[in-house]
Amino acid sequence: MINVNEALKVILNVVKQLESEKIPLIKGLGRVLSEDIHAGSDIPGFDNSAMDGYAVRFSDTINASKPKPKTLEVICDIKAGDEPKASLKENQAARIMTGAIIPKGSDSVIMVEDTEKVKSQKAKGKNREFVEIFKETKPGENVRRKGEDIKKGELVIPGGKELSSAHIGILASLGMSRVNVCRRPRVAILATGDEVIEIDEELTPGKLRNSNTYTLYSQVLKCGAIPKNLGIAKDKPQELEKKIREGLDCDIILTSGGVSVGDYDLVKYILAKMGTNIKFWQVAMRPGKPLVFGTIKNKLIFGLPGNPVSSMISFEVFVRPAILHMMGQIHDERKEIDAVLEEGITKKKGLRYFLRAYTHWKNGVYLTRTTGPQGSAILKSMAAANSLIILPEEEEKIEKGVRVTVRFLD
Numbered sequence: 001m002i003n004v005n006e007a008l009k010v011i012l013n014v015v016k017q018l019e020s021e022k023i024p025l026i027k028g029l030g031r032v033l034s035e036d037i038h039a040g041s042d043i044p045g046f047d048n049s050a051m052d053g054y055a056v057r058f059s060d061t062i063n064a065s066k067p068k069p070k071t072l073e074v075i076c077d078i079k080a081g082d083e084p085k086a087s088l089k090e091n092q093a094a095r096i097m098t099g100a101i102i103p104k105g106s107d108s109v110i111m112v113e114d115t116e117k118v119k120s121q122k123a124k125g126k127n128r129e130f131v132e133i134f135k136e137t138k139p140g141e142n143v144r145r146k147g148e149d150i151k152k153g154e155l156v157i158p159g160g161k162e163l164s165s166a167h168i169g170i171l172a173s174l175g176m177s178r179v180n181v182c183r184r185p186r187v188a189i190l191a192t193g194d195e196v197i198e199i200d201e202e203l204t205p206g207k208l209r210n211s212n213t214y215t216l217y218s219q220v221l222k223c224g225a226i227p228k229n230l231g232i233a234k235d236k237p238q239e240l241e242k243k244i245r246e247g248l249d250c251d252i253i254l255t256s257g258g259v260s261v262g263d264y265d266l267v268k269y270i271l272a273k274m275g276t277n278i279k280f281w282q283v284a285m286r287p288g289k290p291l292v293f294g295t296i297k298n299k300l301i302f303g304l305p306g307n308p309v310s311s312m313i314s315f316e317v318f319v320r321p322a323i324l325h326m327m328g329q330i331h332d333e334r335k336e337i338d339a340v341l342e343e344g345i346t347k348k349k350g351l352r353y354f355l356r357a358y359t360h361w362k363n364g365v366y367l368t369r370t371t372g373p374q375g376s377a378i379l380k381s382m383a384a385a386n387s388l389i390i391l392p393e394e395e396e397k398i399e400k401g402v403r404v405t406v407r408f409l410d
């Protein structure tokens, strides 16, 4: 039996990054950039005011105070979007709004709260306006410098990054209306089992509703891939083969159930018969031991276990990394931390355990505890979990208070 690390290595070895496609920026959230983005321009594109106030020369404000203000002549009004024509000379100021271009001759902005308008005075038939300044400015004060956020030519977002809202804002301000991202993999999902019925069918003795398709479908969506529901196949060779073939137009095929050692666990045999290159069967872990992985043509096939939690954890541990690699996402944002175990745990030697857990931060440390019964069919403890406690293969008994590895799920 292969261990978790070896299994993951085998999978990632055969995963290839998908080709890229150009999409409108507005659809970019959560997509993975397939190229480095270098800035085509400075952001901001010009020196501009960070405040509503007055553009001044700092030398004209020296020693200004509330009791002894400096009076400056206001020579123009500059709104955001205007191109100022005037240039400030000694003892002059310009009224300026946030985001407007700093006029020539000015080196700083004083905020409106530190000034007061003086009644306008008539001179030579012209209205002249003045303002009292109550504070000294420093050179550059309240001025946003050209390029202070992003310099032209700078590497702003490396390829392989999943685009966040802020990344999209940066790309918008750089004028990139379309971006190159990795294509999203298509993932087919097939439930198997004579006992498994559709969720709107009536339950009869011995049957249970198909939950795996729905959890897997949502896990696929969460990774940013495109799910395709192949429905349910009975434990009949022809039906299994026919339905699996319907998934061959996708990049990945997921089946659930039928991979254990039961008499009707046919998935592995059907896959082999279809020409799948089976890379491994069974992984030393709990839950999730019965797992088949192989390739057929250039498609990946995961025969996931049937038990609802097992299939979810196998997805988390093996399918999710494969999907992220296909999408070119080299930075996985899942966080693994050390946490203090709030209960003692015994386990079987030789298997890596993934326990459903609730982990929280308290008094400077993470504390973690299981969320209830860990049977591989018990979804309720999975729903209550925000994390998985990962216990190494070689351990048998882990005492309360010991530090363990925890992976957050979101």
Ligand code: AMP
Binding pocket: 191, 192, 193, 195, 196, 208, 209, 210, 211, 212, 213, 256, 257, 258, 259, 260, 262, 265, 305, 306, 307, 308
């Ligand atoms: P199997 O490996 O096919 O024997 O399945 C293991 C367990 O998982 C059995 O108890 C099945 O009833 C259950 N199971 C299989 N497929 C599903 C499914 N799609 N939804 C919910 N439970 C399932």
Ligand code: MG
Binding pocket: 192, 193, 194, 235, 257, 258, 264, 265, 306
């Ligand atoms: Mg079955």
